[in-house]
Amino acid sequence: MKPIVRVEGLSKQYRLGARARHDTLRDSLMSVLKSPLRGGRGAGETLWALQDVSFEVAPGEVVGIVGRNGAGKSTLLKVLSRITEPTSGRVELYGRIGSLLEVGTGFHPELTGRENIYLNGAILGMRRREIGAKFDEIVAFAEVERFIDTPVKRYSSGMYMRLAFAVAAHLEPEILLVDEVLAVGDAAFQKKCLGKMGEVAREGRTVLFVSHNMTAVNQLCSRAVMLSDGRLALEGRTQEVVAEYFRAGSDGGGERVWPDPKRAPGNRRMRLRAVRLISGGHVNNEPDIDKELAIEVEFWNLVPGARNQAVNIYISDATGTVVLSTANTPAANSVEDDWFRQNHEPGLFRSVCTIPANFLNEGTYYVTVYLVTLGPISVEAEAPQVLSFNVFDTGVMREPGAGGRWDGVVRVRLPWRTEPLTPPDAATGDDAAGGAAA
């Protein structure tokens, strides 16, 4: 079948110097003075975010694009959605394309839900007529009917996300590019989003779906493409690609450090420095089931007087199911992290989250770390499945005379008590009566 998306030898090079934030005239003048023959801008360090990537997508297909951070997924989506130009290669699109690299792009907190629907729709390339026709549907999907004329700054973050996703979900391009929109919101809403994506796929539209959520990729996509260091590493059936993704990801060691802040996950507000697993007093990715496991996250805050920053950790199992998510926000903590309520000057910080002993069942788990600013939530840095660990069953919960393994994702010791409800003679009397009737 003729492809609807055709990517041929696509490459994208970034000059790291050119991406520096404080690019001033003085810097340029200085580089002219230092090396007049190089024509103004120093060659600097270069990075190939994409290198000779080729693939094709048939109409109606839902293709997952997976890969580690920095593998080139986002660059690929940015090139496909014409946000940035490739350095070489070409892409042919045989249909209208719509991209969803973020939900709520252009939402303004002062404007009402109604106003933001129109504004956001226009930004995503919808016509006013189109938005008007789908308006009620969007509002119903977002479940914000009562608040539609309230400024969105008064919305809860859940409502905000629902509304933002609802507008985007009603885009109707022939090719839809989606990046990570399912990473937010509560479980019920995530399910709804997945359902909507499935619906889009059933309508025969083509979807390119970038996600770290392997469960979602597994459920939605028939095929997947894996990128690694800007190159196409593998393409094939989703299950095979996802398996390879997990296999390649378990780097072992229980520690991940980014010595160069410029290459660490993050932006100009926050950046990661290290993620570490500590158990039994040392860096360890094979914690015993009856030992605490501490997850240390070291990061830089780069904003003077920063407020509402938080560290957010997800732990998922080998199938991609999220076992738990947690953050150092007061409502989510048993011991409150004073840090959260304080204002911070730029500097290096370390957050430690402790997972209790006798809690996770034996098996392999993946740690995902986000640095976020709350209200409304903005993800500053993400390190998906940055570490993995194996919980080792020491046999503490093995009962003499019973089986070795307890089923379940968690294996918690819970309080139990059994007490008699009726006097022994009454119980036997009932039984006797029942027995007689039979």
Next chain:
Amino acid sequence: MDLTTSGSASVLKPAAALTDSTGTAPAGESAPPTLPESPLVTIEPGRATGLGSMRDLWHYRELLYFLVWRDLKVRYKQTALGVAWVVMQPLLTTFVFSVFLGLLVRVPSDDVPYPVFVFAAMLPWTFFSGAVATSGNSLVGSSHLITKVYFPRVIIPMAAVGGRLVDFLVSFVVMALLLAFYRIAPTWNLLMLPPLILLLTLLALAVGMWASASNVRYRDVAAILPVLVQLWMFASPVVYSLKMVPERWRALYSLNPLVGVIAGFRSAVLGHAFDWGALAFSAAVTLGLLAFAALTFRRMEKHFADLV
């Protein structure tokens, strides 16, 4: 054009059936749409600013409308006086200049009361300086849009100028009141206002486009721009009359495209004779600047998402 599968690429066929816990039915259940013969969009280095860009701009015209509407709405919502600020700013500056230059220094004002004389030029000037300042910072201020969504980037400085244009039109009400107060009768010269407004808008857009694009690469532009704009006011006949400029400097002075436009506004409102030569020259310089700004913008546009 060769549309067969190339050696390095392989076609990903839809899976025959795909079922899962969310109940996703087989992919591609409905018939796939018939595809056009040639690609709708081709992405290549150097293609982002191809001939299709005007068509693109037309397609996104509603976005321009919505961005202008958002700017106005947010600006008026957040300030206590709202729309009153639009007229307060030129009124206050006019008051200050009327006291210092009109009453104290007694600058000649072409035989009309100095406040009217200044206000007739202060209105277009306020629009121009506001539009240049807002659009100059507009691209950097919209980095969240530029890095996440595709649309013709030029819409952003255009929307910034558009918002100020609406303010400008609103403030004409005050001009009318002021003319009535000083009993200055309207003349047929008012018919020149629409072309003058168009000319001034194009000039503001030219400077704004150039400044916003340069600002993405060199943030120094944001620092120097207000200073230059301030100087520009004194290099234009806003608080004094064109006639005060000595004849032998007039040619050099008129290189400033604002000279013809600002003097033209004053003539249109106060019913004085137009300086057609200066106006024609302003128009020519404006069109030249607009072409230059458009070319600069197009050249730099493709790097915005990587730099901003």
